[in-house]
Amino acid sequence: MSEVILELKNLKKYFPLPGGQSVKAVDGVSLKLFKGETLGLVGESGCGKSTIAYTVVGMYGATEGEIIYKGTNLAQKGYKRNLQQKGEIQIVFQDPGSSLNSRRNVGKSLELPLKIHTKLNKQERQDRIDELLELVGLPVDFKKRMPRNIGGGERQLVSVARALGSNPEFIILDEPTSALDVSVQAKVISTLIHLQEKLGLSYLFITHDLSLMRNVATRVAILYLGRLCELAPTAEFFHRPLHPYTQMLLSSIPVATDEEEKVKPAQIISEGEIPSPVNVPSGCTFHTRCRDCMDICKVEVPVMIEIEPSHYVCCHKFKEGEPIAAEVE
Amino acid sequence: METNNNILEIKDLSVSYTVANVVTHVLEKVNLTVPKGKSVGLVGESGCGKTTTMRAILGVLPSNANIESGEILFNGTDVLKMPYNQLQEFRQTGAGLIFQDPSSALNPVISIKKQFLTSLKYAHKDKNYSSAQLYDKAIEALNAVSLADPKRIMNSFPFQLSGGMRQRVCIAMTLAGEKELLLADEPGTALDVTIQDQILRLIKNLVETLDLSVIMVTHSLGVIRQVTTEVNVMYAGSIVEGGDTHQVFEHPSHPYTIALMDCLPKLTGTGISEGIPGRIPDYDHPPAGCRFYPRCTYALDRCKSEVPGKTIVEDDHWVACFAAEEGKVCPK
Ligand SMILES: Nc1ncnc2c1ncn2[C@@H]1O[C@H](COP(=O)(O)OP(=O)(O)OP(=O)(O)O)[C@@H](O)[C@H]1O
Ligand SMILES: Nc1ncnc2c1ncn2[C@@H]1O[C@H](COP(=O)(O)OP(=O)(O)OP(=O)(O)O)[C@@H](O)[C@H]1O
Ligand SMILES: [Mg+2]
Ligand SMILES: [Mg+2]
Numbered sequence: 001m002s003e004v005i006l007e008l009k010n011l012k013k014y015f016p017l018p019g020g021q022s023v024k025a026v027d028g029v030s031l032k033l034f035k036g037e038t039l040g041l042v043g044e045s046g047c048g049k050s051t052i053a054y055t056v057v058g059m060y061g062a063t064e065g066e067i068i069y070k071g072t073n074l075a076q077k078g079y080k081r082n083l084q085q086k087g088e089i090q091i092v093f094q095d096p097g098s099s100l101n102s103r104r105n106v107g108k109s110l111e112l113p114l115k116i117h118t119k120l121n122k123q124e125r126q127d128r129i130d131e132l133l134e135l136v137g138l139p140v141d142f143k144k145r146m147p148r149n150i151g152g153g154e155r156q157l158v159s160v161a162r163a164l165g166s167n168p169e170f171i172i173l174d175e176p177t178s179a180l181d182v183s184v185q186a187k188v189i190s191t192l193i194h195l196q197e198k199l200g201l202s203y204l205f206i207t208h209d210l211s212l213m214r215n216v217a218t219r220v221a222i223l224y225l226g227r228l229c230e231l232a233p234t235a236e237f238f239h240r241p242l243h244p245y246t247q248m249l250l251s252s253i254p255v256a257t258d259e260e261e262k263v264k265p266a267q268i269i270s271e272g273e274i275p276s277p278v279n280v281p282s283g284c285t286f287h288t289r290c291r292d293c294m295d296i297c298k299v300e301v302p303v304m305i306e307i308e309p310s311h312y313v314c315c316h317k318f319k320e321g322e323p324i325a326a327e328v329e
Numbered sequence: 330m331e332t333n334n335n336i337l338e339i340k341d342l343s344v345s346y347t348v349a350n351v352v353t354h355v356l357e358k359v360n361l362t363v364p365k366g367k368s369v370g371l372v373g374e375s376g377c378g379k380t381t382t383m384r385a386i387l388g389v390l391p392s393n394a395n396i397e398s399g400e401i402l403f404n405g406t407d408v409l410k411m412p413y414n415q416l417q418e419f420r421q422t423g424a425g426l427i428f429q430d431p432s433s434a435l436n437p438v439i440s441i442k443k444q445f446l447t448s449l450k451y452a453h454k455d456k457n458y459s460s461a462q463l464y465d466k467a468i469e470a471l472n473a474v475s476l477a478d479p480k481r482i483m484n485s486f487p488f489q490l491s492g493g494m495r496q497r498v499c500i501a502m503t504l505a506g507e508k509e510l511l512l513a514d515e516p517g518t519a520l521d522v523t524i525q526d527q528i529l530r531l532i533k534n535l536v537e538t539l540d541l542s543v544i545m546v547t548h549s550l551g552v553i554r555q556v557t558t559e560v561n562v563m564y565a566g567s568i569v570e571g572g573d574t575h576q577v578f579e580h581p582s583h584p585y586t587i588a589l590m591d592c593l594p595k596l597t598g599t600g601i602s603e604g605i606p607g608r609i610p611d612y613d614h615p616p617a618g619c620r621f622y623p624r625c626t627y628a629l630d631r632c633k634s635e636v637p638g639k640t641i642v643e644d645d646h647w648v649a650c651f652a653a654e655e656g657k658v659c660p661k
Binding site: 017042043044045046047050094151152153175180181182183184185186187189190193208209210211212214215216235238248249252253254255256257258259260263264269270274275276277278279 | 529
């Protein structure tokens with residue numbers, strides 16, 4: 001595969017609680033992101049997806065581990081990111097309502113990153129703003145509008161335009177369309193896909209919508225209680241999910257038509273106790289809800305293995321080099 | 330249909346908003362019925378008026394809203410004509426709303442515990458529960474929406490919880506109120522599919538065992554298919570298609586419903602559509618005839634000036650569309 005743009009090595013982020021305990025929001029995540037790809041990140045609410053995003057963009061300091069961006073470890077103690085690194089790594093937030101300053105018109109919101117990250121003069125900045133609006137398919141006169149006077153999808157496109165202002169190479173999209181309806185979502189997503197092709201961008205795409213993931217991601221990673229449990233190329237991931245949690249996720253997707261119902265695994269009802277990131281279960285953290293739980297799962301933490309080329313899974317059911325049992329197909 | 334079988338009947342409801350002396354006619358003669366103990370879906374594009382409808386039912390419309398006409402009958406009594414005391418009673422014990430935006434439903438500077446117990450105290454005010462009993466009820470409800478360590482959550486402030494956790498707190502608060510009618514406005518947007526599935530099962534279970542009635546509002550047609558038996562498709566303030574959920578989704582007949590279903594990313598991996606061209610009309614001068622007319626690929630001349638009535642598509646499935654009436658709409 002192509003060049004690695006970002007690598008996380010054993011990344012951890014804990015939030016201390018009063019009384020000495022802590023929330024282990026991210027608990028040892030390792031992954032690579034390749035140039036030009038869309039890596040999908042999926043997982044339960046509260047499993048640490050946004051925390052990974054915020055740690056990678058530098059809003060939170062890492063508790064432990066490395067964030068290697070183009071060869072530099074951004075998470076090393078005392079390291080301060082330079083302007084270029086800040087500009088190249090951008091984030092688009094979930095909530096289109098609060099992500100733009102409500103007292104600034106769209107033009108002013110778009111100008112700010114240009115002032116910080118470029119040497120453009122006033123006129124050049126105005127030209128660049130027009131260009132950015134055009135890139136995301138919005139009319140140029142949007143510059144003068146206030147955020148409250150434009151729709152949710154349009155606000156989200158403005159956030160994308162703003163992120164593009166600093167010429168990023170890598171954009172984290174934290175549920176960019178979950179507040180939007182399907183028609184507006186389609187517009188935003190197809191714009192993001194066109195931009196990626198045109199500008200060679202890499203995306204870390206966070207969403208709960210697995211049907212959407214099926215159609216946008218190059219590879220998909222599943223996070224459970226701050227740890228990864230499976231990572232695979234998208235088609236493989238949907239055709240042959242291996243981790244019991246992934247299987248449960250896929251079987252719970254709400255679909256609208258009979259045709260889609262047919263391609264979905266039989267329903268596995270989620271049961272068992274849902275653990276908390278404060279008292280993480282011993283062994284495999286999923287064992288309290290796993291229908292295939294074995295004795296070893298309660299005591300020993302499984303390690304991530306590459307079971308097939310590019311298909312990684314972290315589960316005691318699978319051993320490196322051994323064929324995958326037919327029953328999981 | 331007999332009136333007494335319906336917990337809610339909305340008849341010809343029209344609502345407008347006034348902004349800087351401009352009147353926008355948002356809801357246009359909305360008719361919607363919820364049979365007792367059933368769950369009914371309301372779907373449609375952003376801005377079509379779903380939340381406005383929910384707020385009208387509870388009588389919590391913003392102050393610049395005007396009810397132009399219509400009735401909202403809850404167990405036969407018009408909510409719009411209720412005296413203040415009765416309306417207050419109806420909100421505290423009759424119907425509960427899960428708000429679309431959980432951050433605006435929770436007060437950021439008050440702990441979850443305090444907010445939860447206050448809301449429960451009103452919902453169960455005639456039952457004389459002690460604070461300890463109310464606390465137990467709250468914990469039970471947080472467990473029911475699959476939140477791990479409910480005690481940590483009770484002692485948290487909203488910012489210490491993830492988006493999906495806040496949303497579940499709101500759902501738990503509403504369900505613990507044990508109302509007769511549940512209005513759920515986008516209850517699953519911030520949740521992952523397994524948790525969403527458990528909450529939808531929980532609601533379905535309450536419908537089946539406690540005769541709870543539900544209006545489920547969402548963009549997710551998959552969620553509608555899973556929990557509702559009937560669905561209403563809304564476009565620009567009017568309901569354009571409705572009936573048995575399965576029939577409507579398998580044989581969508583309004584050009585808008587068809588376009589909406591085409592926008593859904595499919596699990597079969599057929600790619601992303603570009604969305605429906607154009608946008609919802611401005612409500613200050615909505616089209617005189619069918620409101621979908623300017624975006625419709627099947628539009629006929631008469632659609633411009635006449636408002637289509639209901640046409641029966643099949644047993645329990647109707648559509649309001651002249652082209653469909655003439656058999657000229659054919660989904661791909
Ligand atoms: N600032 C904070 N202080 C304390 N705990 C926090 C903070 N931010 C997040 N957490 C905790 O960290 C865990 C992970 O939260 P995070 O927001 O990363 O989840 P998420 O996967 O993005 O969830 P969602 O899908 O609901 O957005 C949660 O248990 C949350 O309560
Ligand atoms: N307080 C208000 N004043 C003026 N216009 C309003 C007000 N509240 C809503 N509207 C307008 O009424 C229309 C319907 O809004 P509503 O919130 O009911 O839509 P919705 O279907 O719930 O949309 P979404 O899917 O985005 O939640 C929109 O055009 C909106 O801009
Ligand atoms: Mg999040
Ligand atoms: Mg709404």
